[in-house]
Amino acid sequence: MWNKAAETMDRRSLKKLQLERLRETVTKAYGAVPFYNKLFKEHHVSPDDIRTLEDLVKLPMISKIDLRDNYPYGMLAVPRGNCVRIHASSGTTGKPTLVCYTKEDVSNWSEVMARSLFMAGLRRGDAFQVTPGYGLFTGGLGFHYGGERLGAMVVPTGTGNTIRQINLMRDLGTNMIAGIASYALHMAEVAGSMGVDLHKDLQVRRGIFGAEVWSDGLRKKIASLWDMDCYDIYGMSEMYGPGAASECSAHEGIHVWDDHFIIEVIDPETGEVVGPEEEGEIVMTSLTKEAMPMIRFRTRDLSRILDVGKCSCGRTHTKIARIKGRSDDGISVNGVKVFPGQVESVLMRNPDVGLNYQLVVEKSGALDKMTVMVEANGTLADQAARGLSSSIAKEIRPVLGFSPEIRVVPPLSIERSEGKAKRVLDLRKR
Numbered sequence: 001m002w003n004k005a006a007e008t009m010d011r012r013s014l015k016k017l018q019l020e021r022l023r024e025t026v027t028k029a030y031g032a033v034p035f036y037n038k039l040f041k042e043h044h045v046s047p048d049d050i051r052t053l054e055d056l057v058k059l060p061m062i063s064k065i066d067l068r069d070n071y072p073y074g075m076l077a078v079p080r081g082n083c084v085r086i087h088a089s090s091g092t093t094g095k096p097t098l099v100c101y102t103k104e105d106v107s108n109w110s111e112v113m114a115r116s117l118f119m120a121g122l123r124r125g126d127a128f129q130v131t132p133g134y135g136l137f138t139g140g141l142g143f144h145y146g147g148e149r150l151g152a153m154v155v156p157t158g159t160g161n162t163i164r165q166i167n168l169m170r171d172l173g174t175n176m177i178a179g180i181a182s183y184a185l186h187m188a189e190v191a192g193s194m195g196v197d198l199h200k201d202l203q204v205r206r207g208i209f210g211a212e213v214w215s216d217g218l219r220k221k222i223a224s225l226w227d228m229d230c231y232d233i234y235g236m237s238e239m240y241g242p243g244a245a246s247e248c249s250a251h252e253g254i255h256v257w258d259d260h261f262i263i264e265v266i267d268p269e270t271g272e273v274v275g276p277e278e279e280g281e282i283v284m285t286s287l288t289k290e291a292m293p294m295i296r297f298r299t300r301d302l303s304r305i306l307d308v309g310k311c312s313c314g315r316t317h318t319k320i321a322r323i324k325g326r327s328d329d330g331i332s333v334n335g336v337k338v339f340p341g342q343v344e345s346v347l348m349r350n351p352d353v354g355l356n357y358q359l360v361v362e363k364s365g366a367l368d369k370m371t372v373m374v375e376a377n378g379t380l381a382d383q384a385a386r387g388l389s390s391s392i393a394k395e396i397r398p399v400l401g402f403s404p405e406i407r408v409v410p411p412l413s414i415e416r417s418e419g420k421a422k423r424v425l426d427l428r429k430r
């Protein structure tokens, strides 16, 4: 382990540390950030009300909207001059949400990233290719600093220029890559078109993927295409970036770094905290962030806390299930909530399905109509395509509760992206 003392700390000591850090965080936020001060007063709570970890629920929750409203520096708990870094969240329209970092913040972030990368098998001296974007997005620099902290040789390619990515992997003997799962599929296709055999010509045997929801089925596909062990990593710019939680070699859920964060799962409708194994929205509280402490931040991500004792990997930190989706990326089709991941898990089990799919939703009279576009794994004759579509239809119905139209299309006919894959095309909004 990268930090054995921290990663295997007994639960009692971990909780004691969490309470100390929580009280410190809340006191500082209340004293230094007018936004928190006002919010707490409106809810008739003060830092003195936090005597146990269970008292956390007394505090109000915040969301991305609060960050947007306080753009750019309204959430700062330290003087502007103490900040050494800025990032902004990706994919938002209008004003971005900004996060600031002190030197200590960057160091803590590197620490949780180094732990996560070590847990996924990265070692000193490995060549580690970082394919997420560098810049305001936290992906590139997050993996970069974590990899350097660990002592790996970071190859900072950033996103895009896929042919160069593959050439560098081959020439440098890259051992591990970081990125987005759908980009790993895209790279596999490009490598194929370059005549590069991922098993024989490359030494990439580990991959760590985050920033989008990817199913176990997709994981198996990537693992076999690349001959690679795949790991999930979770995070968000508000909690430093990627690395708030990450998957261990047991491959049964992801560990949240409890000494830096408190995780809660709530019912997104009522806001009530739900029990272990119950699914809901993840709410996170930062325990070590200086520049922008986040108290009960609603992530919109859906998961559940796993009711397991000590993990077989030896770590004691809380485990959650891999992220199922975002509460706002489910699409409503005639009133039924559909998550792309549900469809993906069915598709990727089928060996005749290729590398890409898309859900298209449109109006058909008064009703919604959903079509699942599925790329076949090779060119199929009409009859074979019909057979594939009817076998997918049979498997999808019990998962969704209704029967979407299934359209099997040739390989590479759905538009590719070098960022997050576009899984839903909602034509109703036009």
Ligand SMILES: [Zn+2]
Pocket: 248, 249, 250, 255, 311, 312, 313, 314, 315
């Ligand atoms: Zn574990």
